[in-house]
Amino acid sequence: MALLLVAMAALSTMTAGLSMGFVPKALAVFGIAAAFMWRGLPAHAPLRRFGAANTLTLFRLSLIALLAAGAGEAIAGDAPVAWAAVVIATVAALLDAADGPIARRRGEASAFGARFDMETDALLIAVLSVLVLQLDQAGAWVLAAGAMRYAFVAAAAVWPWLAQPLFPSTRRKVVCVVQIVSLIVCLGPIIDPWLARAIAGAGLLALAYSFAVDIVWLARRRQQVQEASA
Numbered sequence: 001m002a003l004l005l006v007a008m009a010a011l012s013t014m015t016a017g018l019s020m021g022f023v024p025k026a027l028a029v030f031g032i033a034a035a036f037m038w039r040g041l042p043a044h045a046p047l048r049r050f051g052a053a054n055t056l057t058l059f060r061l062s063l064i065a066l067l068a069a070g071a072g073e074a075i076a077g078d079a080p081v082a083w084a085a086v087v088i089a090t091v092a093a094l095l096d097a098a099d100g101p102i103a104r105r106r107g108e109a110s111a112f113g114a115r116f117d118m119e120t121d122a123l124l125i126a127v128l129s130v131l132v133l134q135l136d137q138a139g140a141w142v143l144a145a146g147a148m149r150y151a152f153v154a155a156a157a158v159w160p161w162l163a164q165p166l167f168p169s170t171r172r173k174v175v176c177v178v179q180i181v182s183l184i185v186c187l188g189p190i191i192d193p194w195l196a197r198a199i200a201g202a203g204l205l206a207l208a209y210s211f212a213v214d215i216v217w218l219a220r221r222r223q224q225v226q227e228a229s230a
Contacts, residue, residue, distance in 0.1 A: 002027065002030060002031075002062075004059075004062060005026055005027065005030055005062040005065060005066065006023060006026075006027065008026075008062070008066055009022055009023040009026040009027070009066060009069060010023055012066065012084070016075075016078075016080070016081050016084065018069075018070075018073050019072075019073060019074075021072075022069050022070075022073065023069075025068070025069035025071070025072070026065045026066050026068070026069035027065070029064075029065040029068040029069065030061060030062055030065035033061055033064075033065065033120075033123060034058075034061070036119070037058075037061075037116055037119075040112055040115060040116070041112060042112075043110065043111045043112035043115065049108070051103065051106065051108035051113070052102050052103075052106060052108070053098075053099040053100070053102040053103035053106070053108055053109075053113055054099070054103075054108070054112075054113050054116060056095055056098060056099045056102065057099050057113070057116050057117050057120055059095070060092045060095050060096065060099075060120055060124075061120050061123070063088050063089075063091060063092040064092055064120065064123055064124050064127055066088060067085060067088055067089060067092075067124075067127045067128070067131065068123075068127045068130075070085060070131060070134070071127075071130050071131070071134065075134065075135065079189040082135060082187055082188070082189045083188075083189065085131060085187050086184060086187045086188055089124070089128060089180075089183075089184045089187065090184055092124055093124070093177075093180050093181070093184065096117070096120075096121060096180075099113070099117055100117065121176055121180070122146075122149040122150070124180060125145055125146050125149070125176075125179055125180060125183065126145075126146030126147070126149075126150070127146070128146070128180065128183035128184065128187070129142045129143050129144075129145045129146035129147075129183060130143065130146065131187060132183055132186045132187060132196065132200060135187060136193060137186045137187070137191065137193055137196035137197070137200070138186060138193070138196055138197045138200045138201075139197070141201075141204070142183075142186075142200050142204065144204060144208075145179060145183065145200070145203065145204045145207055148207055148208070148211055152211060152215075161218060161219070161221075161222040162215070162218055164218055164221065164222070166214055166217070166218070167217070169214075171210060171213070172210055172214070175206050175207055175209075175210040178203055178206055179203045179204075179206065179207045181203075182199045182200060182202065182203030183200065183203065185199055186199055186200050
């Protein structure tokens, strides 16, 4: 997968006139994310094979690394590059709908696969929020969309009750899709900045609401457990 990423990044550098640092940046993002993924691999037990679904998620990760490498590049005002980012992000988002069904059909579903998929989505949102800011489609506040998941994880390190398992939620999945789609739309060169700000703002509010619902539920559950053990 790393070789494929190098090929895609090199082609992007040549065709879009990007800097020589584009390929190393893409590899660095992919390598760091893959290292965290590797650390969580024991949760895939007792399955021995990595599996087709996880391989697909790994490919999505390579596409996200390609997008992330655009950070710091002189791409503002470059419509072809912006459209290329829209296409790559759209492919990464659409493939997200395939890995879960593939894993279940092949009997390869695992806690690792679910977490790998979720964290890949979180990284996609973070990268897209950076690109939306870089293309001057929204203000720095849009970065809150990408930072929210990581702020939640950091808070859980301080307050362990936030790390307790959550109930399955269609709302959580829908909001994730809405957030990703809204940011992809904002990347489109035909979207005026005022409209992009409105779309990104709506997506951010939906995401903040979803996190708030989960935090309140976890807080109530913690209180119930404390009362039951008292």
